[in-house]
Structure formats: structure tokens, C-alpha cells
Amino acid sequence: MNVIQEVEYVKQEAKIVYLLECLQKTEPPVLIFAEKKQDVDSIHEYLLLKGVEAVAIHGGKDQEERTRSVESFRKGEKDVMVATDVASKGLDFEEIKHVINYDMPDDVENYVHRIGRTGRSGKQGLATTFINKANDESVLLDLKHLLLEARQKIPPFLAELESEQEKFLDLGTGDERGCAYCGGLGHRITACPKLEAVQTKAASSIGRRDYLNSNQADY
Secondary structure (H helix, E strand, O other), rough: OEEEEEEEEEEEEHHHHHHHHOOOOOOOOOEOOOHHHHHHHHHHHHHOOOOOOEEEOOOOOHHHHHHHHHHHHHHHOEEEEOHHHHHHOOOOOOOOOOEEOOOOOOOOOOOOOOHEOOOOOOOOEEEEEEOOOOOOOOHHHHHHHHHHHHHHOOHHHOOOOOHHHHHHHHHOOOOOOOOOOOOOOOHHHHHHHHHHHHHHHHHHHHOOOOOOOOOOOOO
């Protein structure tokens, strides 16, 4: 995925104003995702008032209106589309320059699906995501780990978040205070050979199991 992922802390009441600034980051076309239908409408109305060529789709609009909006955006007649996940499901657009997550979705899988709309055909895309204290901490932790894996910049607000396991492992402090498991110096618990041996032995005695946990929210 050839996408630069920018995550920014934006207070809830400041989101809609800051949105205009974010639109300056790239040329169109731009996709904006919001979780709720009423937010899609509010964003759309605000952008129109500011002179932005925008359309909006969500489940509350009739099929004819949604089709008309999609086609005008696809043809380049409109620069911005504001949408909910449900309304945009199955739609594909070429050369999206920028995806803006007005709301961080409730699961990281949905986040990945959203930002996957840009950065295609060997071209680099941009994804901007607004987060704040209203977001569930577990979702933000998942986002943090995803950004780390993708070697993306971690904003201070996310960098400060730690899971219970990370607190125990003392990850990311940059010092060598020894191993919390065996007490040995020169390595930390994440690289402890004794702990690894114990885990390997324990794993070999457990039968194969598959765990599947799926959450999906429709708005």
C-alpha cells in the first residue's frame, strides 16, 4: 500500500473547520468518510458554503440521487465526495489523491479498507485521519500498531498510549534495564531466550485452535 498515513488530533468541535485546511494538502479527487449520515450532510453543506465542489452519499438518500452524485464525482465534475462506509461499499474510483477520515472507524480493518481507496497503480496517496479523546482506546492502540508496522509517523497522542502488555514489557523506552522475566542483563523480556523456550514448550502442548472475532457496525 503506497499511502502516507497522517493521523492528527482534532477536537470534535474543530473538525469541520480543519477539514478545509486538509483539503489543501492535495489536488482532487478527495474522499471524505464520516460514520453518521447527519455528519455527512453537515460536512457537505459546509463545503458547499465554502465554494467546494462536493457531493454526498449515504443510506438516507434515494438511489437516483446517489447514482447522480457518484457519476458526477467519477467524471471529475465534482472534486470531493463525502460518504458513509455503507453507502460507498462496492464503489471504486480511479486516482483518488486523498482520503480523509473525518471519524476514525470502530475497527482497523475498516480503516485499512478506507485508505486503500488511494495510492493505487503505483501512485502515492495520502490518508488523513482525525482522532481525539472520544475514540475508543483499544481502536487507537490498533491504529498505533498498524502505523508502526507500516513505518509511518506516530503522533504524540498515539505514542503515549500503551497496552497492558506493552507496559509490562516496557516497550519503547530505549534503555536496557534488564529482563523482567529472568533478571538477566543485556536483553529485555521481548528477547529473553528462557521465556521463548517456555513459550515454545507450552505452545507444543496445546492443540490447534482457531479464534475468529468479527465486529461490524453499520451507520
